[in-house]
Amino acid sequence: MTLALFSPREQSLREEIVLVGKLMYERGLIVATDGNISARLDDNTILITPSGLCKGLMTPDQLITIDMAGRKVGQETAANKDLKPTSEITMHLEAFKQRPDVQAVVHAHPPHAIALSIAGISLADCMLPEAIVFLGLTPTTPYATPSSEENARAIREVIAGHDALVLQRHGSLTVGSSPLNAFYRTETLEQIARITYMLNQLGGGQPLPAFQVEKLIQTRQVWGLARAADAADFCEKCGVCHIEGEHTPPSESGLKVVSTPTTSSINGSTADLVQLITERVMRELKR
Known part of the structure; x- marks a missing residue:
């Protein structure tokens, strides 16, 4: 070679x-x-x-x-x-x-x-x-x-x-x-x-309810995995119709946000964002 x-x-x-x-x-x-x-x-x-x-x-x-x-x-x-x-x-x-x-x-x-x-x-x-x-x-x-x-x-x-x-x-x-x-x-x-x-x-399966899909979309957004087609896709297929845009993290009150926050808007530091994600993952694992 x-x-x-x-x-x-x-x-x-x-x-x-x-x-x-x-x-x-x-x-x-x-x-x-x-x-x-x-x-x-x-x-x-x-x-x-x-x-x-x-x-x-x-x-x-x-x-x-x-x-x-x-x-x-x-x-x-x-x-x-x-x-x-x-x-x-x-x-x-x-x-x-x-x-x-x-x-x-x-x-x-x-x-x-x-x-x-x-x-x-x-x-x-x-x-x-x-x-x-x-x-x-x-x-x-x-x-x-x-x-x-x-x-x-x-x-x-x-x-x-x-x-x-x-x-x-x-x-x-x-x-x-x-x-x-x-x-x-x-x-x-x-x-x-x-x-x-x-x-x-096995005869098919039941889709996740919309409120559970919303939580997963939040994780997808926080992890930077959201894509341009998400809003239309999740509305049509999952009945979750209040999300916006590409790479947009969720607001505290729900999924809809109007702008991508800066580091300071997530409690001021990258460390806080890491802690937020870690806490969310740990909560899910305990269920």
Whole structure:
């Protein structure tokens, strides 16, 4: 391998992407040459997995650097000089274009999520606390031909307001602050799909009542996980219709706030915010 060719940051990212590929493969989220992973190197450069390789057996020097037009750029290696970027390149680039805050994108083929999408069973419901807090309500995009421009169009509107998507009959797309963070969202999505499948085998389940959903939304907001689509999603699916905006912590009297508070408005310090979150978590654990 030729890792000495790369900066310490790029070297670290390459190794993290390889780790994510291995985890996805070992946990059955991809098989054979399925799946693809990408990460930002800078505003104009993306590190991405190659086409036609098993992601569980990749090496760091096989990863490819591309620009935002999808062209190969940067230093080639003996291991990647004859490789092409993933055929899902347009979907990855679309996610980065729609989400300047995102640092990594993961596409996988989680079997339970795919099966439920074919059966017409949505994951966008108010059943599971972990789903509400960590992913919000996960939409399913209309079917689009894999490895085509259709995929980019299918995700364009929804990825702007969500961190996880089910791609109908195809797989999942998750984004995050790092390759591992995006992978964790993929893993969470498939766990939710597995539980949803079990619930349907048992005859279905009862959604959480709105007041319980409100408390989970508060946690989601305080932890900085809220997204632009939350207000519309939770109103339509959960009957919680008095929340606002992206990354907006709850006011003391409820969920609706008109502005994002400064550090001083949360009792004056980051330590107070940490204490607030800790106390809330401990209260929930004692129930």
